[in-house]
Amino acid sequence: MGYAQLVIGPAGSGKSTYCSSLFQHCETMRRTIHIVNLDPAAENFDYPVAMDIRELISLDDVMEELGLGPNGGLMYCMEHLEENLDDWLTEELDNYLDDDYLVFDCPGQIELFSHVPVLKNFVEHLKRKNFNVCVVYLLDSQFLTDVTKFISGCMASLSAMVQLELPHVNILSKMDLVTNKREIEDYLNPEPRVLLSELNKRMAPQFGKLNKALIELVSHKH
Numbered sequence: 001m002g003y004a005q006l007v008i009g010p011a012g013s014g015k016s017t018y019c020s021s022l023f024q025h026c027e028t029m030r031r032t033i034h035i036v037n038l039d040p041a042a043e044n045f046d047y048p049v050a051m052d053i054r055e056l057i058s059l060d061d062v063m064e065e066l067g068l069g070p071n072g073g074l075m076y077c078m079e080h081l082e083e084n085l086d087d088w089l090t091e092e093l094d095n096y097l098d099d100d101y102l103v104f105d106c107p108g109q110i111e112l113f114s115h116v117p118v119l120k121n122f123v124e125h126l127k128r129k130n131f132n133v134c135v136v137y138l139l140d141s142q143f144l145t146d147v148t149k150f151i152s153g154c155m156a157s158l159s160a161m162v163q164l165e166l167p168h169v170n171i172l173s174k175m176d177l178v179t180n181k182r183e184i185e186d187y188l189n190p191e192p193r194v195l196l197s198e199l200n201k202r203m204a205p206q207f208g209k210l211n212k213a214l215i216e217l218v219s220h221k222h
């Protein structure tokens with residue numbers, strides 16, 4: 001059985017930085033991991049790239065030949081990956097042994113883990129190849145500085161949980177930029193009544209019922 005982490009999260013949340021730090025940590029601990037680039041738009045890497053989607057398809061070529069913009073081009077590349085799971089990915093995975101640990105650095109387009117089935121099918125393929133897969137969801141800690149951002153960050157992470165149905169670890173990135181760490185602690189262990197009252201203060205009165213439902217949902221998720 002192989003092991004895999006799918007590193008996801010919004011654009012710029014710190015996925016590649018996390019992969020690079022994980023690689024350095026494992027090197028120090030004398031453990032081997034292999035990091036896979038699944039972002040056809042990525043250019044610079046601080047880690048050795050073990051497998052690279054850009055060997056299958058290049059975003060620049062897609063944009064030039066099909067006249068697509070960056071987002072449409074990226075979705076096209078990911079759908080191309082989905083169509084090539086049985087050949088390209090299978091051949092690449094054959095290079096790894098049973099106990100190997102793969103870390104997939106994914107693109108940040110939110111639709112990939114909200115409703116587009118590419119990553120879901122990718123995960124199903126890994127499972128068929130006998131990989132034990134978990135999700136590492138990166139969230140910028142700036143999302144935990146304000147109640148409305150907190151709800152939005154929780155909902156984005158929740159949609160990935162529902163879509164991918166995998167063991168799911170949330171990681172707060174960029175903690176060094178947080179000036180008031182106590183504020184973050186309040187959000188890590190939220191008091192539903194306090195959150196609701198803060199949210200109600202921020203929103204027009206007609207959102208009262210919606211706010212209550214959102215806070216209940218977020219509190220259950222914790």
Ligand SMILES: Nc1nc2c(ncn2[C@@H]2O[C@H](COP(=O)(O)OP(=O)(O)OP(=O)(O)O)[C@@H](O)[C@H]2O)c(=O)[nH]1
Nearest residue numbers: 010011012013014015016017107108173174175176
């Ligand atoms: N201060 C600080 N900056 C960070 C941290 N992690 C990432 N960054 C910075 O945030 C920016 C985005 O980081 P990336 O690791 O490229 O984020 P990403 O999620 O891979 O980005 P995309 O692939 O574009 O979605 C870079 O400028 C990083 O240097 C952190 O823990 N602290």
